[in-house]
Amino acid sequence: xxxxxxxxxxxALILILAAMVVLIFRKKALLDKLNYVFAMNTVIVLLILxxxxxxxxxxxxxDIALSYSILGFVTSVILAKYIGGRKK
Amino acid sequence: MTVTMIITAVLIILGLLFMLASLIxxxxxxxxxxxxxxQGVGDTLGAFLILAGMMVAVHGGLLSVKIFLIFIxxxxxxxxxxxxxxxxxxxxxxxxxxxxxxxxxxxxxxYVSPDPEPEDEPEKADSEPEEKLVEETEKAExxxxxxxxxxxxxxxxxENRKAKPEKKQAPKKKRKRKxxxxxxxxxxxxxxxxxxxxxxxxxxxxxxxxxxYADREQ
Numbered sequence: 553x554x555x556x557x558x559x560x561x562x563x564a565l566i567l568i569l570a571a572m573v574v575l576i577f578r579k580k581a582l583l584d585k586l587n588y589v590f591a592m593n594t595v596i597v598l599l600i601l602x603x604x605x606x607x608x609x610x611x612x613x614x615d616i617a618l619s620y621s622i623l624g625f626v627t628s629v630i631l632a633k634y635i636g637g638r639k640k
Numbered sequence: 641m642t643v644t645m646i647i648t649a650v651l652i653i654l655g656l657l658f659m660l661a662s663l664i665x666x667x668x669x670x671x672x673x674x675x676x677x678x679q680g681v682g683d684t685l686g687a688f689l690i691l692a693g694m695m696v697a698v699h700g701g702l703l704s705v706k707i708f709l710i711f712i713x714x715x716x717x718x719x720x721x722x723x724x725x726x727x728x729x730x731x732x733x734x735x736x737x738x739x740x741x742x743x744x745x746x747x748x749x750x751y752v753s754p755d756p757e758p759e760d761e762p763e764k765a766d767s768e769p770e771e772k773l774v775e776e777t778e779k780a781e782x783x784x785x786x787x788x789x790x791x792x793x794x795x796x797x798x799e800n801r802k803a804k805p806e807k808k809q810a811p812k813k814k815r816k817r818k819x820x821x822x823x824x825x826x827x828x829x830x831x832x833x834x835x836x837x838x839x840x841x842x843x844x845x846x847x848x849x850x851x852x853y854a855d856r857e858q
Contacts, residue, residue: 553641553645554645554648554697557645557648557649561652561656564656565656565659568656568659568660568663571663571667572663572666575666575667581672583672583725583728583729584672584675586725586728587666587672587675587676587679587725588666590679590683590718590721590722590725591662591663591666591679591682591683594682594683594686594687594714594718595659595682597687597710597714598659598687598690598691601691601694601707601710605694605697610694610698610703611703614703614706614707614710615706617710618706618709618710618713621710621713621714621717622713622717625713625717625718625720625721628721629720629721629724632721632724632725632728633724633728635728636724636725636727636728636729636731
């Protein structure tokens with residue numbers, strides 16, 4: 553019962569993620585793409601969690617999601633610094 | 641179908657709705673800063689509702705604390721990232737004069753628009769003002785449709801990079817700048833009074849500029 557529910561949630565999150573990937577290629581401005589990367593970071597963390605719940609192994613996937621959220625933040629900050637340049 | 645299941649389902653469906661709203665906002669809002677704002681909806685409330693549903697689903701305990709830790713990390717880090725992106729956007733292009741406006745009128749008075757030609761060549765300046773006026777008007781036009789603003793972000797990059805060091809040195813030299821549409825109204829009136837032109841009440845920026853240029857040609 554609950555497994556089906558998690559699978560639907562997984563499908564919805566994957567659809568949101570796919571829409572973001574499509575929109576990254578449609579937007580022209582570089583900073584808009586960066587904005588999408590940031591939004592995708594959150595969605596991917598949730599996706600990892602939901603994968604764990606759907607497979608019944610949430611204890612393992614929660615740790616993975618924890619580390620991914622930190623890594624995704626570091627990636628995004630480095631990208632933003634690289635694109636934006638040093639503040640004067 | 642227990643109570644925890646129902647609470648989980650309701651919270652997660654609500655969270656998904658907020659994520660969807662955030663996605664639509666990022667896709668459809670007209671301006672870069674508004675899009676940044678729309679991203680925050682999904683990052684805070686959407687993520688919080690989904691994670692709260694998961695916290696209910698694992699029946700409390702250590703796992704639920706870990707999920708809450710994920711939420712803490714998301715909430716702490718995402719505003720930093722958004723802030724960095726905003727700084728990047730402001731540094732990249734002088735967004736509608738944002739940098740000059742934000743630091744008050746003094747900065748606006750000292751701000752030298754980065755056009756390369758110096759003031760000290762009267763013959764050249766006399767032959768050109770009409771052209772330049774048109775250029776400046778296009779540059780300083782405050783109300784553009786949203787699509788044009790978006791397009792502006794990318795192609796202007798090399799020009800702006802070149803212009804940046806000039807902008808930094810300019811206030812030290814205290815170079816006198818030409819009157820143009822990029823100045824605000826008080827500065828234009830001051831510039832007109834220095835040249836001895838009386839400005840009528842309620843004149844627009846454009847009219848003051850016309851008066852100044854007409855005076856210069858004589």
